[in-house]
Each structure stands twice: as C-alpha cells, then as structure tokens.
Amino acid sequence: MPTPILPRRNFLQGCSYAIASMAGARLTNLSFAEQNNSADTMVVVFLRGGWDALNVVPPLQGDDRGIYEQARPDIKISELLQLNDQFGLHPALAPLHDLYQAGNMGIVHAVGLDHDTRSHFDAQEFIELGTPGSKSTTSGWITRYLQGVGASSILPVLSTSGQPTSLLNFTPTVSLSTPEDFSQWDNGLVASQQKALRQLYSGDSLLHRAGTRTLDALNVVSPLVEAEYQPSNGASYNDDEFGQQLKTVAQMIKLETGLRVAAVDYGGWDTHEYETDGNGGYIAELLGNLASGLSNFYLDLDSGYTNRLSVVVISEFGRRLVQNESYGTDHGHGSVMFTLGGNVNGGQVFGNWPGLNNDQLYDHADLAVTTDYRQVLSELMTARLGNPNIESVFPGFSGNYNPLGIYR
C-alpha cells in the first residue's frame, strides 16, 4: 500500500527547531460514543504533601479558636470567610467560598486515614490503594470501582500526571498534560510509522498495552489541538500546571467520549517552614491557585456539565496543631476534604468535630480523624457513580459505611 510522500525536505528546512514539528491526524467528522450511563464524571484532585487542614478551614471562634491561636502564634490565619458558626475558610479561597455559598461545594472536616502513620508515602499509598494498613493490594480503589461499573468508552480515564496509585493496574488510563503536548511528531512518515507501531505494540504486556492505548488516545486527542479551546462562561485558567491540567480535563469532559474518571495531582503542600506571611505567603499562594483552578473549572463546566460532575479534593493527612520553630507545621493526622458538583448538598461542613483540647487530639498532637475518607468516597460511589458495591472497592469497610448526606 503506497503512502504518498509529503514534501518533507521543504518542511524540514523550515523547522530546524523540532519542538515545532507536529501535525497529527485531523478529524473532520466523527461520532462520539454516547456515554453509556448516567454516572458522574469523577475528578479526583490529590494535594500531595499533606495540606494544613487547620489553616485551610480553621476554627472561627470559641475555645478551639483560642487553642488554635495559642498553638500557632506566628502562622494563624485571621479574617476568615465564615462557613458557619464554627469554622471559616482561608481568605485565599474566596472563589470557593462563593461556590460553597451557592450550594455547590461541601466540606468534610476531621476526615482522613484510619491508620497510624505520619509518612507521606505510606499515607498516600494506603489512601489510593483503598486498603489502609495493607500495601500488598494489587489494584487501586478507582481501578476496582471501574471494574464494578464497567468502562466501555474511548477514553474512560484520564490522568494528567502519570499513573497514580489509585489507578494501579487499570490499563486503559490515558495520561496527558495538555492536548497541545499530546501529539506525535510528524516527519512526513507518521502514518506509516503508526501502522508499524500498531503491530509492534500488539502484545499483552503492560508496556504493549500502554503503547496501544497511546495510539488510540492520539486519534481522540489530536483534533483538539487544531482549534484553540474556548472555555465557557468567561472562565479563564491560570497558566500554571494545575490550571492547565484542569483545562485539559474540562476539554475531555466536553468531548463526551465517556470520560469516567480524571486524576489530577497538585503538589507542594509539605509546609515544614515559612508557611505563611500574615494571611499571605506560601500557603496562601497554593490555596489561591487551587481556588482559581477549581472555580474556573466549575464555571467552565457550568454550561450543562456540572450535573454530572463530582470533584473531590483530598490530601494524605493534615498537619500538627502546634507550629514548629521554622514557622511551619510538621506531619499530622486529621485533614479536610472538599466536594464540588451540581449534586452536592453544599454550603455545609460535614463530619464530627473532635475538638482541639490536648486530650481530644490524635496522639496528643494532631487533629483527630472522626470520618474515614472512605465514607466520603463510598457515598460518592453509591449516590453519584452508580456503584453501590462498597465492599469490592474498599474491602472490609462496608460494615462501617454510614453516609453523611453529602450528595443528593
């Protein structure tokens, strides 16, 4: 089968800088598969490093406010955005406060891992495997969720930063940062090369299947490069990695190819020193980016997609109540989670507040965990994702399942 040869040399001469070289197949007509059921697209935003829950959602008043201020004389947050009688939100999260007030965001406090660890890597692994205490699990919790519901679509799972442990052993995951970056460089022979690659990657190993998946994804994604993406409702994404990743997810959701899960990582939360500068400083910048990204993402998708959208924001643990000598906080325990979406019973802080008295703290040091993170995810799966089989996703947990009423 002869392949027409392009005027390649002319092209090459004009393009000595190779990053300039690309042009995947363009799609002019295509029919996307209908999404095969009404489950939400779940977007999991994992804040790596252990975010300081007590500075994200600090106590607003009362005894606990006093304990908080005493424990953190140099890094306490003031001028909070009121959430209810008890808690406020860090002022850098103002855009999320709007979503909270509009009923599209809920907060779960004193939530986390029911396992004794202050190690980042253990805690992340336990959370993402969905089996606290056991690292021998061979699949991630999202993998097991998808096994339960099936995921027969072109692009069921998108990860914007490699393959997180929550998707361990889920081979159809497509990882890409932005559609612009996700294109195969074309030397004029790319069609012929791709044909060969189909053959070369037709085996059954992890690597073979990832290669095949890459070729499939190129077909889906390359047309997106052609037209500049215009977010809806005047939404505007920051030019940082987090903003660009969320923009990519929004584009994929709007493609309606049946995207079920997107995993987005946002790192840098390990605030051992110089955490704040008044209400500004390092953590305020992180939170500002988080809020800007999520609120614009929500605004962008509030064009007919938010009723089938569930965003979860999670981190591996919170941090110590008492600040350290470097104006930071060390690894702690209880954390806070955010849930966003059109079907969230928003405007509420869920969970039981354990208090900040010394005898109420975990190990006399950290915010205690009163809500297992699996409660939140189990409720999400049951109410919004079409998988009520909690036991298969979180083995050994279903007996403790006790929904908080986060979702409609």
Place this chain on the structure above:
Amino acid sequence: MTSQLTRLTRRDFLKLSGTLATASLLAACQPEQETPVVSLPTTESEPFVANETPTPLPAVQLAIIALSRMSFGMRPGDIESFLALGGNDDERLRAYVQQQLNPDSIDDSDFEAHYSAAAFETLYKSHEQLYADHIASNPYDSNNDDYWQWYSKPAHELVDATLLRAVYSKKQLTEMLADFWHNHFNIYFWQDDGVPLVASYNRDVLRSHMFSNFRQMLEAVATHPSMLYYLNQNNSSDAGPNENFARELFELHTLGAENYLGVRDPNTVEKDASGISVGYVDNDVYEAARCFTGWRVDDDLGEWQDGIEITGNFIYYRPWHDRFNKLVLGKYIVADQSDMQDGRDVLDLLAYHPGTARHIARKLCRRFISDTPPDSVVQAAAATFTENHDAPDQLKRVMETILLSDEFKQSWGQKIKRPFEAGVSIMRALNSEFTRVPSGISWMIGMMGQPIFERRSPDGYPDTKEAWANSMSILYRWNFAVGIAENWLNDDDTGATVLTDVYSQTPAEIRTAEGLADFWINRLLGRTMADVDRNAIIEVMAQEYGIQEQLSDDHVQYVLPGMIEVILMSPDFQWK
C-alpha cells in the same frame, strides 16, 4: 532573596535557560497536509487489568543483559568489546564488572574530549567557592535576569555534564550509580536555598562515596548544605526540632518504610539481641530530630548569630543543640555528649541496622535486576552489606554480589528503561554528537516524566515499569527518537546542537528495505525481532517499493531515519 526564588516555577526556570516551546512556533511549522478522516477506535471489551503473566520475552545473550542494565544502553561495538573480554559468559561478565567497578582503570578520553570542549565554567569550583561566588557574593543585581542566570549556572552546567557523561563516558556503571544514589538521597534541584550547591552535592557526596562505605556516605549526606536545606534541617533547633530530615532519614535513606511500625509506644517494639529495636516508630523520629539539632549551614546572611559566618559550609552550632538525653531505637543516648556525637550515634544505629541492609540491597537489586527482584539475591546483597559494614569498599562489594549473581544473569525484560535512560540510550545507539546540550533535550526528558534532578519529593523517581508505561511518557520516547534522528533538537538561541547522521553509518552496499531493516535492527538491538515485527519495520523502509528491490539513494536518505525511529520506538528497545 530565597522567598523570591521559591515563587519561580519550573516554567520560569525554563525561560531562564532559554527553553521555549511556544504555541506559535508549533503553529508556524505544521506541514501542509490533506485532512484525513479518521475513524475512532471502536469500543473494545478489553480487560482492564494488565495480564500479570504476559507472554515471556525471548532470551537474549548475556552481553545484552549486562550492557542494558549496567549502562545507559549499547553503543555500536559494545557487544563485540564485551565478547572479547573472555572465553565464556562468566569470564566476560566478571571482567566487565571488575572494569566498571574500578573506573579509574578505564580510558575515557572520548568523554574527556567532549567535556573539555563543553568548557564548563563553574563545575570545578569547591563547595565553598560555589557558595561564595554564586550565593554570598553574586555580582549581579537581584532584580536582573543576570543574577538568576549566574545563581543557577552551576545547576544548569551539572545537568549538561550529567547528560554528557551518560552518553559518552565509558564508566557507565559509575553513571548508573550516580543516578541511583541521587534518587536514593534525592534533593530537588530548584529548591529555594542553595541551588548552586547541587554541583558539590553530586560530586562531593554522591560520586565520591558510591563505591565506598555507606556509613560515611550517610554522614556526608547529612552534613551537606543541599540536604540540610532541602529537608529543613537548617532550621532545626532545640527550641523546636524540625523532624523533616529525621523522618526521611529513617523512611527513605536507611530503614525504609517496610521497617516503619507506625505511631506506637517505643517500649512495645521488639528488640534484637543487642537491645536495638527491630523497626522504628514515630517517637524514634522525634528523638532523632533532637539528636540532629544544631546540624546546620554556616550561612548567616542577615541575621546575626554568634559564631555564624557566611562560608556556606556545614557547621555544628552548639547553641541550637538539644543537650538532654534521648532514646532512639531502644538505645539510650546520654546528655551532654561531645559535638555531633548524638547525630553520629543515630547514623551508626541506622547504617548498621539489618533493616537498612535489606532496604538498600532491595533497591539496588530493583535497579539492576528486576522490578521485583528475587529474595535470594536481596538476602545475598544484604549479607555482603552487613559483613562489610566497616569496609572502605563496602558498596563496591555489594554491587559485585548483585552483578555477578545468577539472578542477574538469568533475568531479562522485567524492567523498562526509565525516561532519562531511554533518551540517553537513543543518543548512544545513534552515535549522536553534542557538547553543550540543546534545551530541547532536557525539556523532552521532562515531558517523558523525569526532568533531570527535578523530583520534588524526597523519594526519588520511581523505579518500576508501572510508573513509566503511560501514554505521555511513551509518546515522548517516540518523539525523542524522531527529534534525534531528524536532527530537530538544535537550539537556535544558544547554538547548541545535537547531530546525528544515520545515513553515513549505513553500509553503501545495503540498499534493499529488507537489508536496511535487518542491519539497523541488529545495530540497535543486538538481536533479531519477531518476524511480524521485522516485517512491519521493513514495510516502513520500503514504502511503495518491494522489500527486496534496490532502493534509490534519494529514497534511502529520505526514509531511513523514519525506519530507524520506529525501531527505537519499539517495545524491544525499551526492555532491559
């Protein structure tokens, strides 16, 4: 100064270095092309979970195993050199390992010529000089780019030098180990303080100890400003110990998470015959953090503290040390020990602990043998580690145990190259020529997921295929092959070039698609491919011609790079 730098993102640094991949560039250079109509893949009922026992790969000769796992990929002639080392495989392997473990014996003139041509300006500087020239007395105005260029110059030069060594040095095991240990004792390159000092960290801590003694290496790590800054040890005082360094020292550098027993009462932990805890709990981390208080950098820039200068060297600062007694891993550490003794006691406890021997042995076996190395070789390596824990060549002996083991010889294809290796191996395989590294090269290795020295978290880049067999990482391996073979990665701004001429490396008498495919498959892989795969390669070379037809020079010049790229993109080129 430092807070300003904190805010610089990786993108900013790339801008500093002149790496720009802008959309407009992309748009300007798209070839005119007919718009094809592509049909999307139909919904497949593909099983989700990877086959845990995929079809086994065909066995390969020992030369390929050794060169693929002890080097950044084979250069032309490497297999022949390996085969000339002895009369049988065992002899050859032993000779190769001996040579590589004694790198001073290796003639490395080709690399040295490249290194001197690269004319690095800062890499010869001592730690103290780096600190003085690039931090304490940076001659430029900190509002100007010049200041940041000068500040980050040693780091940028180290990236270039690292690529240069990986591609050209014949001391390949040395380079593999430097990469391993940088990941093991990871520091993030662009952390706010001390960016220029990484040049010293890499040279004076990692490279100078990686064939010698682990205990000594550990102390070199624990007293180097790069690590003191990275894990916040520099601010750890008796008034408020910062536990970040102590925690990672236990969890990552020595005992490993497999020996972490969680948040438990230390008195309940089982002890070995000499009364040392079999694993660690949180309390051990806190007590160890107290032991290290006062281990800091002599960097009094701005704040006046008694006895603190601005040399940028490590200093034990007694006023910050917590002088009282501590209990670490069951060992009682008395109050008021001599300078640094508390910390040194902790390093002794950790370096000589059997849990550390197993942890380090397993990681090295994972790097050099298999993602899931057999326990037998891990135990053997751990035994060597422990038996030689005071030996000046302890780590060399551990490597010998691993590399000469039956498990090493008998494993193939249980790992894939990590992105940095993948990129370097392409340049090695194609005899690519460069001295200073065009910024596109490090940018692309970043797009594969492993920007050089830029792992932010202290655990280092993952070392198993699950982490790298994803679409973005694979796509940029493919693109990298294209970028190199087509000579597309030259840097117009700086004049840095990477040049590859595959045509002149092809014998003129071979002019059929079949012949060219077979020549290059053997040249790049050192072996044959499965028939169906070979046919796919031949088809790329032949295009509209017959597979045994004599091809015109024009056709060969035009298509040859494209065919070679496909071999480099193949799974066969990724296994090791």
